[in-house]
Amino acid sequence: MKKFPQEKIRNFSIIAHVDHGKSTLADRLLEKTGMVSEREMREQFLDRLDLERERGITIKAQAVRLLYKAKDGETYQLNLIDTPGHVDFSYEVSRSLAACEGALLVVDASQGVEAQTLANVYLALENNLEIIPVLNKIDLPQADPERVKKEIEEIIGLDASDAILASAKKGIGTEEILEAIVNRIPPPKGDRNAPLKALIFDSWYDPYLGVVVLIRMVDGCLYPGQKIKLMSTGKEFEITKVGVFSPNPTSVDMLVAGEVGFFAAGIKEVRDTKIGDTVTEAENPAREPLPGFREVKPMVFCGLFPIESEQYDELREAVEKLWLNDPAFSYEPENSAALGFGFRCGFQGLLHMEIVQERLEREFGLKLISTAPSVRYRVELVDGEIVEVENPAHWPPREKIARVLEPYIRAEIYTPKEYVGAIMRLCEEKRGVQKDLRYLTPQRVQLIYDLPFSEVVLDFFDKLKSYSRGYASMDYSFLDYRPSELVKLDIYINKQPVDALSLIVHKDKAYYRGRELVSKLREVIPRQLFEVVIQAAIGSKVIARERIPPMRKDVLAKCYGGDVTRKRKLLEKQKEGKKRMKSLGQVEIPQEAFLAILRI
Numbered sequence: 346m347k348k349f350p351q352e353k354i355r356n357f358s359i360i361a362h363v364d365h366g367k368s369t370l371a372d373r374l375l376e377k378t379g380m381v382s383e384r385e386m387r388e389q390f391l392d393r394l395d396l397e398r399e400r401g402i403t404i405k406a407q408a409v410r411l412l413y414k415a416k417d418g419e420t421y422q423l424n425l426i427d428t429p430g431h432v433d434f435s436y437e438v439s440r441s442l443a444a445c446e447g448a449l450l451v452v453d454a455s456q457g458v459e460a461q462t463l464a465n466v467y468l469a470l471e472n473n474l475e476i477i478p479v480l481n482k483i484d485l486p487q488a489d490p491e492r493v494k495k496e497i498e499e500i501i502g503l504d505a506s507d508a509i510l511a512s513a514k515k516g517i518g519t520e521e522i523l524e525a526i527v528n529r530i531p532p533p534k535g536d537r538n539a540p541l542k543a544l545i546f547d548s549w550y551d552p553y554l555g556v557v558v559l560i561r562m563v564d565g566c567l568y569p570g571q572k573i574k575l576m577s578t579g580k581e582f583e584i585t586k587v588g589v590f591s592p593n594p595t596s597v598d599m600l601v602a603g604e605v606g607f608f609a610a611g612i613k614e615v616r617d618t619k620i621g622d623t624v625t626e627a628e629n630p631a632r633e634p635l636p637g638f639r640e641v642k643p644m645v646f647c648g649l650f651p652i653e654s655e656q657y658d659e660l661r662e663a664v665e666k667l668w669l670n671d672p673a674f675s676y677e678p679e680n681s682a683a684l685g686f687g688f689r690c691g692f693q694g695l696l697h698m699e700i701v702q703e704r705l706e707r708e709f710g711l712k713l714i715s716t717a718p719s720v721r722y723r724v725e726l727v728d729g730e731i732v733e734v735e736n737p738a739h740w741p742p743r744e745k746i747a748r749v750l751e752p753y754i755r756a757e758i759y760t761p762k763e764y765v766g767a768i769m770r771l772c773e774e775k776r777g778v779q780k781d782l783r784y785l786t787p788q789r790v791q792l793i794y795d796l797p798f799s800e801v802v803l804d805f806f807d808k809l810k811s812y813s814r815g816y817a818s819m820d821y822s823f824l825d826y827r828p829s830e831l832v833k834l835d836i837y838i839n840k841q842p843v844d845a846l847s848l849i850v851h852k853d854k855a856y857y858r859g860r861e862l863v864s865k866l867r868e869v870i871p872r873q874l875f876e877v878v879i880q881a882a883i884g885s886k887v888i889a890r891e892r893i894p895p896m897r898k899d900v901l902a903k904c905y906g907g908d909v910t911r912k913r914k915l916l917e918k919q920k921e922g923k924k925r926m927k928s929l930g931q932v933e934i935p936q937e938a939f940l941a942i943l944r945i
């Protein structure tokens with residue numbers, strides 16, 4: 346078997362802010378190297394999950410092998426490794442980048458550098474990647490490549506003098522980019538004769554093959570029949586299939602040091618193939634794993650409950666399945682007096698949370714109610730014990746608490762200067778502590794704040810976007826736990842406590858949040874046949890109260906005589922609304938109520 350010469354391999358990824366044109370450019374590269382026909386081009390190739398396509402975001406990393414005949418007459422193997430585009434997944438991004446020697450930095454020439462681009466550029470620099478700046482969308486009349494070049498130099502400190510001007514949409518600059526990949530990105534190092542060492546940078550479940558693992562070969566070779574070991578757990582498997590995506594999965598006899606591809610080994614659970622882990626040979630293992638591995642931990646939590654309690658078993662099966670296939674997801678049974686049996690689930694971030702919820706509903710046909718997202722608090726009790734609480738319903742009684750600590754993040758926000766004032770007000774509202782404010786260019790400002798993560802999970806992103814008309818961008822990383830004056834806010838509906846509506850809030854905000862929440866609940870809970878009283882309380886002290894007067898008229902009374910279609914429509918609408926209702930005692934509470942806190 347002829348092995349591909351190592352010096353003709355290039356492994357690279359594309360770093361870009363959302364919408365700056367990463368997928369379009371990737372498609373162009375595939376097209377130019379003859380990997381896909383025009384017909385296949387109609388769908389963007391790199392986004393695999395339907396959900397990703399619908400949301401227009403890339404969640405999971407992927408790898409495509411391209412063969413490119415360069416101007417020097419030689420054929421090169423280019424492995425394009427796709428990276429997820431969201432701050433929730435920055436660990437996955439860092440592992441995908443660790444599988445590359447270079448990266449294209451795609452910046453929209455009409456927009457400029459954004460926070461997420463920066464975060465990923467820094468990850469690339471940490472991994473010693475060669476970075477090739479590409480200014481995309483030069484076809485747009487408002488494109489200003491000179492300004493954006495200057496930004497790249499001033500903000501990132503990267504030489505942008507030989508940045509490539511491109512239009513992924515119009516196919517301008519594609520060949521120049523391919524030549525730059527060949528000429529500027531170094532070939533992989535690594536020893537084909539050393540014991541096997543490969544980096545896992547993605548894995549997923551395939552119904553035919555079991556778990557499919559994407560790897561970057563660092564040393565040695567990988568072939569069917571080989572016995573391998575995953576170094577973080579010591580688990581052993583036998584390779585059944587080795588292949589590459591070109592872009593459809595194609596079997597190969599062997600993968601060797603420097604290459605990128607996939608393998609299957611009869612692995613049943615994605616959980617066994619952790620991103621960042623090292624694959625080695627069972628018989629002749631590498632001495633040390635590759636650096637940079639860590640377990641991903643959930644940071645955001647919420648309760649998920651079936652609307653129909655008969656769906657509990659189905660929900661349990663679904664979350665178990667998901668858990669096996671998503672190492673960043675956690676769950677434990679939860680019993681809520683208000684919502685019945687469900688699960689407290691943990692996620693990497695808010696986007697991850699939304700995606701999981703959507704998958705549970707779409708792929709498993711479940712109808713769910715979710716509670717407001719919360720973070721994990723550290724509570725020091727008077728008896729010296731320390732407990733971690735991510736569920737307000739499990740908050741210890743006040744008299745038992747000595748001190749509470751909450752997680753803080755460091756946020757880097759980039760914004761045009763017009764919005765600095767509004768963003769600073771927002772950060773202060775959210776109990777942020779300013780760490781830095783810098784003019785990166787006369788137009789663009791970098792703000793650094795330390796913020797309680799609990800404030801960020803509520804609605805910080807949405808507010809940041811609306812305060813800056815969409816122009817500000819942000820990235821964050823976890824800092825530490827800090828002492829904080831937090832209290833539990835309870836909600837009572839007709840004197841009954843609704844545990845699923847409880848919240849942990851800062852003492853100074855408890856009154857405001859209590860009042861706002863109660864008035865929001867009044868708006869979203871439909872009128873019932875009897876009066877409904879909603880109260881917010883801290884301990885035994887009621888701080889806010891609202892009442893919903895009883896319903897007087899039948900909903901159908903609105904319809905004028907005999908219009909059957911309209912009547913049916915109205916009834917259907919009512920039924921639709923009911924689907925997302927949960928009965929608490931006699932009171933029907935809609936899903937919105939549980940998320941009302943997000944709208945304050």
Ligand SMILES: Nc1nc2c(ncn2[C@@H]2O[C@H](COP(=O)(O)OP(=O)(O)OP(=O)(O)O)[C@@H](O)[C@H]2O)c(=O)[nH]1
Nearest residue numbers: 363364365366367368369401402430482512513514
């Ligand atoms: N005018 C113009 N539009 C472009 C160009 N490249 C991409 N676009 C458009 O910009 C939008 C975003 O492009 P995508 O390729 O989906 O961007 P992306 O960076 O992959 O976005 P995510 O997948 O969300 O990360 C699409 O509407 C594209 O058609 C270009 O060179 N010129």
